[in-house]
Amino acid sequence: MAQYDDTLTRVEDYFDRTATKTWERLTSDAPVSKIRETVRAGRDRMREVMLSQLPADLTGQRVLDAGCGAGQMTIELARRGAQVTAVDISPSLVEIAQKRLPRDYTDQVEFAAGDMLCETRGTFDHVLAMDSLIYYEAHDIGDILAKLSPRVGSSVVFTVAPRTPFLMTFWGLGKLFPRSDRSPTMIPHAPARLARAATTAGATGTLREVERITSGFYISTAMEFAT
Structure with a gap:
């Protein structure tokens, strides 16, 4: 998985070098621009959609919050009684999430x-991966599901950028810039292609689209891979 590792x-590097402060503000109650307000609202709605795919009572269940960011999903899972493993590639964001976690949890x-x-x-x-797989190619996501499926008893709920005309144009323009000069770019996906990639990689389960959220510049689709 060399491309995955890259x-x-x-x-x-992106989150620890340039985006931590922006992400910390976006995931708080601090005032933000009108554009970021739409992103915040979209992420709040997406979190609700993803959580709705899990039981209301998670007492005694282990849940992986894969790409926990500043910890908003982590707190909601703990409120439902789950034992949560909250992982993020950015140590800076993990530190923020730890500080925000109520002592009761x-x-x-x-x-x-x-x-x-x-x-x-x-x-x-269960595994929840909100906006943490959006930078990966379809074959990488297929490999991720193949690696996770033997270790997950019920479901992997994750988000991807949908293949809309707007996002395809945005993605195409992003490819014009040298990789070293730009932040990681979201890669749009169609559910059928992701399903084929998961099957090719050997993932055992069923993939389905849950819901698409569009809120200003936040456009994301929730997917569920039932193991």
């Missing part, structure tokens, strides 16, 4: 900076 490194959450695919983290009932 993308992982670029994403880590500290015994339920284990934080870690690093690769969400690390096998030493064990097995899970």
Whole structure:
């Protein structure tokens, strides 16, 4: 998974070098621009959609928050009673998430900076990956699902950028710039292509589209891979 590793490194560098402060503000109650307000609203709605795919009571279940960011999803999972492993490639974001976690939930959450695919983290009932796979090619996502599926008892719920005309144009323009001079670019995907990639990679399960959220500049599709 050489391409996966290359993308992982670029994403880590981007967030720790340039995006941490922006992300910290976006995921707080601090005032932001009108454009970022739409992104914040879209992410809030997407979090609700993803959580709706899991039981309301997660007591006794292990959940991997893959790409936990500043910890908003982590807190909601802990509120439902889950034992949460919250992982992010950015140590800076993990530190923010740790500071924001209410003390009542500290015994339920284990934080870690690093690769969400690390096998030493064990097995899970569910995996949530909100906006953490959006920079990867279809074959990489297929490989990720293949690696996770034997370790997940129920489902992997994740988001991707949909193949809309707007996002395809944005993606095409982004490819005109040298990779070293731009942030990681979202790669739009069609559900059928992702399903084929998962099958080719050997992932055992069923992939379906849950819901697409469009809120200003935030456009994302929730997917569920039932194992």
